[in-house]
Amino acid sequence: MKFASFTIDNAPTWGLVEGDAIADLGAVLHDRFPDLKSAIAADALKEAAAAASRAKRHPLSAITFLPVIPNPDKILCIGLNYETHRKETGRSEVENPTVFGRFANSQTGHLTNIIRPRVSTDLDFEGELAIVIGKPGRYIKRSEAFQHIAGYACYNEGSVRDFQRHTHQFTPGKNFPATGAFGPWLVTADEIDDLGPLRLQTRLNGEVVQDATISQMIFDIPRQIEYCSSFTRLEPGDVIATGTPGGVGSRRTPPLWMKPGDVVEVEIDRIGLLKNGIVDEAV
Numbered sequence: 001m002k003f004a005s006f007t008i009d010n011a012p013t014w015g016l017v018e019g020d021a022i023a024d025l026g027a028v029l030h031d032r033f034p035d036l037k038s039a040i041a042a043d044a045l046k047e048a049a050a051a052a053s054r055a056k057r058h059p060l061s062a063i064t065f066l067p068v069i070p071n072p073d074k075i076l077c078i079g080l081n082y083e084t085h086r087k088e089t090g091r092s093e094v095e096n097p098t099v100f101g102r103f104a105n106s107q108t109g110h111l112t113n114i115i116r117p118r119v120s121t122d123l124d125f126e127g128e129l130a131i132v133i134g135k136p137g138r139y140i141k142r143s144e145a146f147q148h149i150a151g152y153a154c155y156n157e158g159s160v161r162d163f164q165r166h167t168h169q170f171t172p173g174k175n176f177p178a179t180g181a182f183g184p185w186l187v188t189a190d191e192i193d194d195l196g197p198l199r200l201q202t203r204l205n206g207e208v209v210q211d212a213t214i215s216q217m218i219f220d221i222p223r224q225i226e227y228c229s230s231f232t233r234l235e236p237g238d239v240i241a242t243g244t245p246g247g248v249g250s251r252r253t254p255p256l257w258m259k260p261g262d263v264v265e266v267e268i269d270r271i272g273l274l275k276n277g278i279v280d281e282a283v
Helices: 025-029 036-041 045-054 083-089 142-148 221-231
Strands: 002-008 011-018 021-024 057-059 075-079 098-102 113-116 127-133 149-156 180-188 199-204 207-213 239-241 263-268 272-280
Touching: 002 021, 002 036, 011 025, 011 045, 021 025, 025 045, 036 045, 127 199, 127 263, 142 149, 142 221, 149 263, 149 272, 180 272, 221 239
Parallel strands: 075 239, 113 272
Antiparallel strands: 002 011, 002 180, 011 021, 021 057, 075 098, 127 149, 127 239, 149 180, 199 207, 199 263, 263 272
8 A cells, every 4th residue: 555645725634545646535534544644653554545435536646745754753864874875985884873863844745846955055865765663662673673664665865965064963964944855655564575675776867876775774674673762762653764875976076966957766666756856945
């Protein structure tokens, strides 16, 4: 199953993606599940999908996509999690995942614009697999990690590199409004039996700039969930952006920054294609 958050006639809602259309579940289930996160928290995605037969359908071309989870309790990002990216940055090997956070308003949806802030031109792409937590937990064992996942999506963990490097902390460069993209939809975990062979590819204006398989992660998903749940309670709707492969723009000669007019795509086999344009922040 595929679920997306979106707006129609400027009203936020969510629904079940069926081919080139989406069933508006928010309209028929609003009293119980006003948003996708609430349905995930109630472990009610199958129940919600059963209500699609009485929901109004909209063409995907008529909606505005929101981030898959517009209102997560937290977004945790795993840095330097592919060997190709670790090597290109010159960072040392570490025993534990590198983790930092993003704010909800740093995200935008599929087919909406990523915004280059007025204070920087160093806007970089980072294609990633995102996991969405379904079952809450603390101190989750690796062997039980996949039981806590609701599903998967594509993520472009856009980075304003000069602000990221003002200090050793990543937070400023990772949290400018609408610099990251999350979408197009959530593919439920039962649809993907083996993530390892899935290909993750980022394209800028049609040119492949990142290309890897999920199996190339340094810290796999069970390790990420184990580690993150050791320092915080993972809640339904929480997002973990699992890291980006090598090929980022900042490590090229000359650097390859995203600029207004560009189109960036993140595609993951069996999950989807996340596509965004780039615009300058309005003055």
